Amino acid sequence: MKTISITLICLSTxxxxxxxxxxxxxxxxxxxxxxxxxxxxxxKLFKMDSVFYVTLYDxxxxxxxxxxxxxxxxxxxxKAYPQIIAVDIIASQFKYLYDTTxxxxxxxxxxxxxxxxxxxxxxxWRDAHYPLTDSTLKILNKFHLTERGTxxxxxxxxxxxxxxxxxxxxxxxxxxNLSYFKRVISSKAIGYYDPPxxxxx
Numbered sequence: 062m063k064t065i066s067i068t069l070i071c072l073s074t075x076x077x078x079x080x081x082x083x084x085x086x087x088x089x090x091x092x093x094x095x096x097x098x099x100x101x102x103x104x105k106l107f108k109m110d111s112v113f114y115v116t117l118y119d120x121x122x123x124x125x126x127x128x129x130x131x132x133x134x135x136x137x138x139x140k141a142y143p144q145i146i147a148v149d150i151i152a153s154q155f156k157y158l159y160d161t162t163x164x165x166x167x168x169x170x171x172x173x174x175x176x177x178x179x180x181x182x183x184x185x186w187r188d189a190h191y192p193l194t195d196s197t198l199k200i201l202n203k204f205h206l207t208e209r210g211t212x213x214x215x216x217x218x219x220x221x222x223x224x225x226x227x228x229x230x231x232x233x234x235x236x237x238n239l240s241y242f243k244r245v246i247s248s249k250a251i252g253y254y255d256p257p258x259x260x261x262x
Contacts, residue, residue: 090117090146093239097148097232098177098184100244106230107182110152112204114173115186116251118147121233124252144236144261149251151229153185159207165193172207176200235261 094115101107123139157172173185174193183204201207231251234242243257 112183114153116149121145121147146234148232
């Protein structure tokens with residue numbers, strides 16, 4: 062039997078959340094993440110790694126590459142797609158420094174504050190409105206994602222990143238109908254290609 066364990070908050074039983082069309086914007090955003098994770102667990106990518114980072118784009122923007130001179134380019138924010146809420150799920154090898162001189166609420170902004178464990182895989186993201194809790198820290202430790210130290214350890218702290226060649230799953234939800242979405246599997250970063258037509262009304 063497949064199980065899904067959600068730390069911090071049980072999103073599937075939120076008051077008033079009988080469908081993806083909730084009365085609360087915050088609940089809708091949370092449910093978008095959960096829907097993406099549930100669909101992702103059915104893909105081949107789910108079995109290829111054990112830790113995944115989930116990024117939500119409340120308004121999707123196209124990223125354009127602008128040439129500065131003969132040798133240099135920069136990325137700039139391009140066209141906006143206000144009708145689309147996007148979610149990016151990609152394997153992560155990051156480790157996070159837990160500063161032992163600070164409380165959970167004072168930890169650096171890079172450490173994830175939300176976590177979902179599903180069938181032995183972990184999905185992480187940072188919620189600016191939700192503090193790091195002992196239950197989330199426990200699950201981060203379970204997957205050996207934290208190193209204890211202080212700020213002075215940052216210079217020598219070994220941080221693993223993501224593999225740019227790895228494919229991720231990109232989800233495109235209609236803002237006015239969150240039950241409808243399209244999934245794209247790509248090694249390109251989200252925003253660096255034109256999104257699919259999800260036919261939002």
